[in-house]
Amino acid sequence: MAGNAHLDRVLGMPSIVLFGLAYLVPLTVFTTYGVVTEQTAGHLPAAYVVTLVAMLFTAYSYGLMVRAHPFAGSAYTYTQRAFGPHLGFMTGWALLLDYLFLPMINYLVMGIYLEAAFPGVPVAVWIIGAILLVTGLNVLGIRLVARMNFVLVAVQVVFIAVFLVAAGRTLAGSDLPSLTEPFLPSGGEASAVLGGAAILCLSFLGFDAVSTLAEETHDPRRRIPRAIMLVTVIGGALFILVSYVGHLVFPRYSEFTDVDSAALDVVGAAGGAVLTAFFTAAYIAGCFGSAMASQASVSRILYAMGRDGALPAQIFGRLHQRFHTPAPATAVVGLLSCIALVISLELASSMISFGALVAFSLVNLSVVKHYVIDEGHRTPANLVAYAVVPGIGVLLTLWLWTSLSGTTFVVGLAWIAAGFVYLLALTRVFTQRPPELRMSDAEAAS
Numbered sequence: 001m002a003g004n005a006h007l008d009r010v011l012g013m014p015s016i017v018l019f020g021l022a023y024l025v026p027l028t029v030f031t032t033y034g035v036v037t038e039q040t041a042g043h044l045p046a047a048y049v050v051t052l053v054a055m056l057f058t059a060y061s062y063g064l065m066v067r068a069h070p071f072a073g074s075a076y077t078y079t080q081r082a083f084g085p086h087l088g089f090m091t092g093w094a095l096l097l098d099y100l101f102l103p104m105i106n107y108l109v110m111g112i113y114l115e116a117a118f119p120g121v122p123v124a125v126w127i128i129g130a131i132l133l134v135t136g137l138n139v140l141g142i143r144l145v146a147r148m149n150f151v152l153v154a155v156q157v158v159f160i161a162v163f164l165v166a167a168g169r170t171l172a173g174s175d176l177p178s179l180t181e182p183f184l185p186s187g188g189e190a191s192a193v194l195g196g197a198a199i200l201c202l203s204f205l206g207f208d209a210v211s212t213l214a215e216e217t218h219d220p221r222r223r224i225p226r227a228i229m230l231v232t233v234i235g236g237a238l239f240i241l242v243s244y245v246g247h248l249v250f251p252r253y254s255e256f257t258d259v260d261s262a263a264l265d266v267v268g269a270a271g272g273a274v275l276t277a278f279f280t281a282a283y284i285a286g287c288f289g290s291a292m293a294s295q296a297s298v299s300r301i302l303y304a305m306g307r308d309g310a311l312p313a314q315i316f317g318r319l320h321q322r323f324h325t326p327a328p329a330t331a332v333v334g335l336l337s338c339i340a341l342v343i344s345l346e347l348a349s350s351m352i353s354f355g356a357l358v359a360f361s362l363v364n365l366s367v368v369k370h371y372v373i374d375e376g377h378r379t380p381a382n383l384v385a386y387a388v389v390p391g392i393g394v395l396l397t398l399w400l401w402t403s404l405s406g407t408t409f410v411v412g413l414a415w416i417a418a419g420f421v422y423l424l425a426l427t428r429v430f431t432q433r434p435p436e437l438r439m440s441d442a443e444a445a446s
Contacts, residue, residue, distance in 0.1 A: 011217045018150050020231030023209040023293035025286040026156040029239045034262025037253045040196040041189050045182040045244040047196035052236035055204045057393030058360045059232040061367045062211050063225030070220035074211045075359040082366035085434035089310050091362050093419030097355025099298035101348040106291035107340040127340050134291045135334035139327045152289030159282035166271035167249045177251040198403040202352040207232045209297040295333050302329035354412035357401040364393035
């Protein structure tokens with residue numbers, strides 16, 4: 001291991017966009033399809049529109065902060081630079097919720113589907129095998145992960161294309177339901193759509209993951225912001241399109257065989273058993289790609305915090321001497337992912353949304369603090385770009401955050417409290433400053 005090594009700049013625009021799309025998992029629309037469709041009374045496409053609008057404002061803020069601070073660490077780094085190390089640490093702690101739980105969800109879903117396809121093999125075997133394989137690939141290097149992402153995203157895109165064609169053929173010979181109703185909830189359904197939109201935030205975590213690759217990308221100040229917006233727009237458009245076509249094919253949401261596996265009803269209605277088998281294979285491939293991307297991202301968050309001393313540097317702040325990857329942090333994430341053997345999908349999903357929305361709100365606020373207050377950009381045009389637009393992002397993310405369930409807040413706030421206690425110990429009850437990220441622009445550009 002080498003404590004003073006650096007991450008290699010090997011990624012171009014196609015690789016980082018594919019990384020973000022792999023993290024999103026284009027087929028993730030089917031993960032919460034039944035739950036959110038039932039909650040929104042058949043208005044899943046409308047919920048996705050609401051979420052996409054909120055995420056576009058936040059993606060814009062991420063792009064601005066990448067230009068200011070093109071380092072690994074994502075919202076942790078941006079909040080730390082804008083508001084100081086204490087709040088920066090707490091933001092990083094909140095981010096760990098969605099970064100740590102997302103790999104667990106992928107491993108858990110892969111285990112469930114593979115056990116269904118091969119009943120003789122216990123689900124634990126599939127989960128542990130996937131964890132070992134993904135951890136090994138991440139240790140070997142981000143370039144290998146990027147190549148794997150290309151193949152796995154391609155499989156999902158092919159399935160989506162086949163699904164849309166099959167659905168079109170099915171709809172051509174039947175009476176169509178209302179074409180506008182999925183986007184037009186009645187007054188009583190609007191709050192339900194908002195609650196569904198809050199859950200769907202976990203579908204958009206790919207743009208946040210892209211920001212963690214700033215130290216492994218050529219010209220990150222230009223490429224990372226563009227990639228963030230591309231991933232958000234492409235992902236959102238796919239989610240809206242697929243959920244809309246799914247509603248047309250199977251509009252009777254009250255007749256799902258099982259809400260958790262409603263995708264099988266939708267895909268079966270579009271293309272029968274053959275398309276259902278293809279869906280299962282493509283979905284597992286997508287989860288594998290997301291597991292690789294999410295584990296790579298969280299290991300870099302932990303590396304950034306360890307490099308600063310916010311976490312034990314001897315474990316988290318070191319890189320592999322040969323591969324220049326945060327191997328110790330990657331191994332720790334692999335071990336923690338074994339919680340997928342016992343955790344429920346519902347709990348993991350709720351924690352992801354809680355942590356993500358906390359971090360998103362603080363990134364939006366960081367733009368105002370950095371550009372308007374610290375840098376003094378206060379012309380009318382600057383105030384619109386650096387205060388009004390991020391301010392709208394803050395309001396939208398807080399609006400969605402308050403729509404989460406009470407159980408989510410109990411567990412999420414318990415996690416935040418644990419982080420605060422650790423911060424007290426780290427700073428000896430605020431008598432010392434937490435370690436800060438100190439890298440020059442020259443180092444970032446190297």
